[in-house]
Amino acid sequence: MTALQEVTPQEREGVRREALYFAVRNGKLLTGFGVVAVLLVLGLVGPLFTDVPPNQYGPRPMSPPSAEHWFGTTTFGQDIFAQFVHGLRSTFAVGAIGGGIAAVIGMLVGFTAGYRGGVVDEVLNMLTNVVLVIPALAVLLIVNAYLGIRSVAVQGLFIGLTQWPWAARAIRAQTFTLRSREFVDLARMSGAGTWRIITREIAPNMSSYLFMTFILLFGGSILIASSLDFIGLGPTDAVSLGLMLQNATQWSALQLGMWWWFVPPGAAITAVVGALYVANVGLDEVFNPKLREL
Amino acid sequence: MRRYFRRKLLVYGLTFFVAVTVNWMIPRFMPGDPVASMVARANMTQPQAVAAMRAYYNDLFGFDQPLWQQYLSFWGALLRGDFGLSIWLFPTPVGTVIADAVPYTLALVVPSVLLSWVVGNWFGAYAARRRVLDNTVLPIGYILTATPYMWLAVLLAWGLGVVAGLFPVAGGYSFSMQPTWSWAFLLDLLHHWALPFLSLFLVALGGWAIGMRNMIIYELESDYANYLSALGAPSRLIRRYAFRNAVLPQITGLALQLGVIVAGALVTEIVFAYPGLGSLILKAIQNSDFFLLQGTFLFIVLGVLIANFIIDIVYVVVDPRTRAGMAGADA
Numbered sequence: 004m005t006a007l008q009e010v011t012p013q014e015r016e017g018v019r020r021e022a023l024y025f026a027v028r029n030g031k032l033l034t035g036f037g038v039v040a041v042l043l044v045l046g047l048v049g050p051l052f053t054d055v056p057p058n059q060y061g062p063r064p065m066s067p068p069s070a071e072h073w074f075g076t077t078t079f080g081q082d083i084f085a086q087f088v089h090g091l092r093s094t095f096a097v098g099a100i101g102g103g104i105a106a107v108i109g110m111l112v113g114f115t116a117g118y119r120g121g122v123v124d125e126v127l128n129m130l131t132n133v134v135l136v137i138p139a140l141a142v143l144l145i146v147n148a149y150l151g152i153r154s155v156a157v158q159g160l161f162i163g164l165t166q167w168p169w170a171a172r173a174i175r176a177q178t179f180t181l182r183s184r185e186f187v188d189l190a191r192m193s194g195a196g197t198w199r200i201i202t203r204e205i206a207p208n209m210s211s212y213l214f215m216t217f218i219l220l221f222g223g224s225i226l227i228a229s230s231l232d233f234i235g236l237g238p239t240d241a242v243s244l245g246l247m248l249q250n251a252t253q254w255s256a257l258q259l260g261m262w263w264w265f266v267p268p269g270a271a272i273t274a275v276v277g278a279l280y281v282a283n284v285g286l287d288e289v290f291n292p293k294l295r296e297l
Numbered sequence: 298m299r300r301y302f303r304r305k306l307l308v309y310g311l312t313f314f315v316a317v318t319v320n321w322m323i324p325r326f327m328p329g330d331p332v333a334s335m336v337a338r339a340n341m342t343q344p345q346a347v348a349a350m351r352a353y354y355n356d357l358f359g360f361d362q363p364l365w366q367q368y369l370s371f372w373g374a375l376l377r378g379d380f381g382l383s384i385w386l387f388p389t390p391v392g393t394v395i396a397d398a399v400p401y402t403l404a405l406v407v408p409s410v411l412l413s414w415v416v417g418n419w420f421g422a423y424a425a426r427r428r429v430l431d432n433t434v435l436p437i438g439y440i441l442t443a444t445p446y447m448w449l450a451v452l453l454a455w456g457l458g459v460v461a462g463l464f465p466v467a468g469g470y471s472f473s474m475q476p477t478w479s480w481a482f483l484l485d486l487l488h489h490w491a492l493p494f495l496s497l498f499l500v501a502l503g504g505w506a507i508g509m510r511n512m513i514i515y516e517l518e519s520d521y522a523n524y525l526s527a528l529g530a531p532s533r534l535i536r537r538y539a540f541r542n543a544v545l546p547q548i549t550g551l552a553l554q555l556g557v558i559v560a561g562a563l564v565t566e567i568v569f570a571y572p573g574l575g576s577l578i579l580k581a582i583q584n585s586d587f588f589l590l591q592g593t594f595l596f597i598v599l600g601v602l603i604a605n606f607i608i609d610i611v612y613v614v615v616d617p618r619t620r621a622g623m624a625g626a627d628a
Contacts, residue, residue, distance in 0.1 A: 233564050
């Protein structure tokens with residue numbers, strides 16, 4: 004028993020080092036995470052350098068990008084760069100909160116259903132399928148319209164509550180394949196409880212899969228949040244990229260040809276989500292030896 | 298096969314039940330008083346008017362009855378097709394307002410979903426394992442799937458509509474026209490339909506192409522493909538077999554993506570002020586027309602459920618294993 008435990012950490016260390024070896028050589032992973040990191044830093048640091056509040060009306064409305072207003076100004080003279088960096092913050096926040104909550108629920112449901120099986124699985128699977136079929140945006144519309152409270156955090160919470168089903172299904176299927184492996188049987192025979200087996204034996208063996216699921220949930224949450232903002236149910240106490248798009252179309256930036264108003268927010272959402280997807284493919288190649296290209 | 302359909306119908310029935318229950322619960326159990334907020338939004342100063350409006354809403358929701366009775370009467374009204382009256386277009390029933398908008402949404406969603414699925418699958422299958430094509434299709438595909446629907450719609454409206462002036466950017470038909478069955482009107486309808494269709498089509502296209510490409514590569518690595526190529530079968534034939542196997546998960550994927558596509562259609566309609574359900578939702582939110590919002594919600598859920606069921610039937614037709622009750626029946 005002691006010998007076993009001594010070997011395992013070393014083996015894990017080896018696996019980790021191997022993954023790292025391929026990770027730093029994977030172009031997709033590096034580009035994807037690079038783009039996300041640049042935008043994240045911009046969102047974190049940017050607001051410190053712009054002293055104008057993002058929604059403050061300025062003296063020079065509708066001016067195109069210039070040295071003074073890097074991204075130009077809105078019809079009301081608001082500085083678009085200030086809105087952009089603050090909006091990036093909310094976008095990442097909503098992705099982290101929504102993706103995080105969805106990942107936790109998805110893991111709880113997926114592991115329990117996959118490991119326990121039987122009636123528990125039947126019930127949880129039914130629940131998953133029901134939530135899966137209901138269009139998430141429609142539910143969020145109703146909830147947000149009635150709730151009226153619309154902070155970024157609450158928005159993220161409700162997005163998380165509707166996004167988990169496909170993750171739960173995927174994790175359940177993965178758990179099924181691990182459930183009957185020998186090391187799980189060994190743990191069960193040595194008297195480990197369900198929770199311990201799931202956290203110590205099953206979850207670590209699909210950690211890369213879980214991480215990739217989280218990345219996809221993160222991107223999905225950002226997209227659905229931007230749709231909500233665009234319909235007019237966005238946060239009322241913050242700026243977000245979706246709200247910028249909504250304002251731009253609402254105040255006819257299209258007809259006025261103010262491209263600097265609607266291009267940056269959409270481009271940023273596309274860049275973040277697209278980079279996450281590409282990084283995800285890269286991760287898949289790193290963790291799955293079959294997909295590696297040398 | 299009977300088991301398969303029984304299971305599916307059970308899930309859909311349960312889903313509809315849950316959706317209706319959620320729809321009933323939200324105004325009643327949400328923190329805050331919806332009646333108070335609706336009355337407040339009407340901006341009235343006279344206390345008698347406020348009291349009258351309060352009584353009207355309380356009566357409308359049936360707040361003075363016990364909860365179980367409210368719930369049963371809610372179902373009763375629903376089964377009679379009574380969704381209440383729209384506040385935005387008072388006294389039009391919500392059902393009529395929705396029925397007027399649905400054809401536009403369907404005309405937009407159905408062709409764009411089917412075409413993007415077919416073309417995307419074709420592209421993906423063709424690009425897989427062809428280096429040059431793969432290197433272009435893949436990045437474009439990822440960018441397209443990551444694009445928010447409304448942003449592509451805005452870009453297309455700006456580029457092809459405002460700058461190039463090729464397409465109108467607002468409405469379902471020209472304001473100077475009356476809806477009739479004339480060629481001129483149909484042409485005008487088509488002209489207004491083109492851009493929203495194109496933006497829905499393009500965003501969905503990327504996802505299908507990527508999915509198909511990955512599935513084809515997976516299938517080409519399987520034993521039967523290797524065996525066939527060892528026998529000297531032409532690669533066209535092997536690809537055709539791979540395609541038939543790869544299409545199955547794409548059909549399931551279509552069912553899973555319906556919610557996202559509908560969401561995309563709603564925001565696209567808002568960009569183009571297209572007179573479908575999306576614009577209806579926007580108007581409902583702007584005018585705090587909660588009956589209209591809830592009616593639209595139920596309608597969208599119902600539509601997605603029906604579409605899911607159609608896909609299930611197609612799946613049974615396409616995959617013979619489900620008919621024999623063999624593996625794959627649970628997919």
